[in-house]
Amino acid sequence: MFYKNKILFFIVLAIISLILYYFINQQLILIGLLNNSIISISILFISIIVISFVLSTIVSLILSLILKLYRKITNKKIKYNRKFIFWLNFTIISYILSFIIFFESITY
Amino acid sequence: MVKNLNYKISLLITILLFIIAGTIYFIKNKQYSCDTFLYRANHYFLNENFLQSARYYRKLISMGFVDEKVYINTSNSLIKLGDYKRAKKYLKEALKNNPSSEIYYLLGYTYYAKSQISLLQEYSEEAIKYLKKSIELDAKNKSSYRLIGQIYEQLKKFEHARTWYRKALFEDIENPSEFYGFIAYTYFEESRLDDAMKYYRRAIDYNKNYISAYCSMGEIYKIKNDFDNSEKYYQQVIEINSDYVLPYYKIGNIYYEKQDYQQAINWYQKALKIENNNSIINYYTGMSYKKLNMLAEAIKYLKIAAYCGNDDAVKELRTILETF
Numbered sequence: 001m002f003y004k005n006k007i008l009f010f011i012v013l014a015i016i017s018l019i020l021y022y023f024i025n026q027q028l029i030l031i032g033l034l035n036n037s038i039i040s041i042s043i044l045f046i047s048i049i050v051i052s053f054v055l056s057t058i059v060s061l062i063l064s065l066i067l068k069l070y071r072k073i074t075n076k077k078i079k080y081n082r083k084f085i086f087w088l089n090f091t092i093i094s095y096i097l098s099f100i101i102f103f104e105s106i107t108y
Numbered sequence: 109m110v111k112n113l114n115y116k117i118s119l120l121i122t123i124l125l126f127i128i129a130g131t132i133y134f135i136k137n138k139q140y141s142c143d144t145f146l147y148r149a150n151h152y153f154l155n156e157n158f159l160q161s162a163r164y165y166r167k168l169i170s171m172g173f174v175d176e177k178v179y180i181n182t183s184n185s186l187i188k189l190g191d192y193k194r195a196k197k198y199l200k201e202a203l204k205n206n207p208s209s210e211i212y213y214l215l216g217y218t219y220y221a222k223s224q225i226s227l228l229q230e231y232s233e234e235a236i237k238y239l240k241k242s243i244e245l246d247a248k249n250k251s252s253y254r255l256i257g258q259i260y261e262q263l264k265k266f267e268h269a270r271t272w273y274r275k276a277l278f279e280d281i282e283n284p285s286e287f288y289g290f291i292a293y294t295y296f297e298e299s300r301l302d303d304a305m306k307y308y309r310r311a312i313d314y315n316k317n318y319i320s321a322y323c324s325m326g327e328i329y330k331i332k333n334d335f336d337n338s339e340k341y342y343q344q345v346i347e348i349n350s351d352y353v354l355p356y357y358k359i360g361n362i363y364y365e366k367q368d369y370q371q372a373i374n375w376y377q378k379a380l381k382i383e384n385n386n387s388i389i390n391y392y393t394g395m396s397y398k399k400l401n402m403l404a405e406a407i408k409y410l411k412i413a414a415y416c417g418n419d420d421a422v423k424e425l426r427t428i429l430e431t432f
Binding site: 002003004005009012026027028029035091095098099102103106107108 | 112114115118121122125128129132133136137140145159162163164166167170186189191193194
């Protein structure tokens with residue numbers, strides 16, 4: 001998603017983090033540093049990116065292993081754009097993660 | 109600008125995500141019922157689970173449920189959680205709907221609680237301002253009088269504190285003994301022991317079971333080195349509540365000061381029957397045995413005191429072990 005305009009994706013993610021903060025703040029009593037909206041939104045934004053990065057790395061690794069195995073079995077070469085697949089995983093996981101957080105924060 | 113297919117799909121998925129999220133939010137909110145939330149919030153509030161009660165009360169308010177009790181309980185939950193800023197916000201909203209003595213009291217309490225953390229006098233002044241308004245609306249609001257007095261006590265303005273306690277007494281409030289006790293305490297803090305005793309006696313006249321007043325009388329007599337009267341008052345506390353550890357310990361201390369260590373031990377033992385892991389009582393029991401040169405017993409009790417976190421007991425144990 002937004003493969004050729006990655007900054008746009010991060011802007012969208014920042015807007016999502018802001019919306020998520022609003023709902024989390026409605027549910028929980030954020031005390032101390034977390035009471036500061038800018039800090040909380042930043043933490044949320046970075047957490048989504050980091051978790052998505054880790055998960056997409058794992059998914060990409062698993063995918064490459066499966067492909068290697070497929071190559072060994074069938075002796076066929078499959079060409080694919082690694083960067084694109086990684087980015088796609090990363091963005092989809094970010095959206096899914098954001099959606100899960102949103103769903104949890106509106107559930108009472 | 110829509111440039112290529114990838115861009116179009118990305119934009120479409122993102123917009124779709126927002127639409128789905130909005131729809132789910134709308135559907136979920138339709139399913140929520142105010143009655144269920146009120147029941148849950150009250151249940152958590154009564155069970156002192158303030159995090160959960162604040163969560164449900166705040167949701168209720170955001171759903172447009174306007175009720176003074178809900179605002180009060182929300183603020184109370186937030187105060188308990190230390191979120192004074194939000195508590196004030198809800199109380200001020202409640203004031204707009206229906207100004208009442210209780211809400212003004214809670215606002216005063218919020219500022220008071222904040223002053224306890226920040227140690228800023230301006231919060232105390234703000235608290236007093238709201239508490240006075242609370243009294244204007246309900247002249248018999250005991251809690252407001254008490255809190256104003258308490259704030260003045262902390263500011264060391266004892267005369268001001270007494271003025272407000274006397275105002276409360278003038279309003280013919282229920283159970284005036286407490287307020288006589290508060291006045292006595294202000295005199296005690298100023299070391300005006302005779303005046304303090306006068307008011308503690310009045311407090312006892314109104315409430316024969318006012319343990320705190322008896323204990324304070326015992327303490328004052330002890331300060332005045334009148335050990336017999338001091339013991340008499342502590343004995344009265346034991347007559348009222350024989351499970352209360354303080355009078356046993358205090359009588360033990362009287363004998364300790366009189367250097368009658370065997371009697372002191374007898375009283376400390378009685379106290380230890382109620383609270384066997386009390387570090388101070390174990391320390392003084394150990395010290396009494398030490399004074400009687402019964403070192404094995406002394407070490408036994410000092411060890412318990414040290415184990416319970418008494419630093420003096422640790423030092424004493426070191427001294428005993430180094431000397432012998």
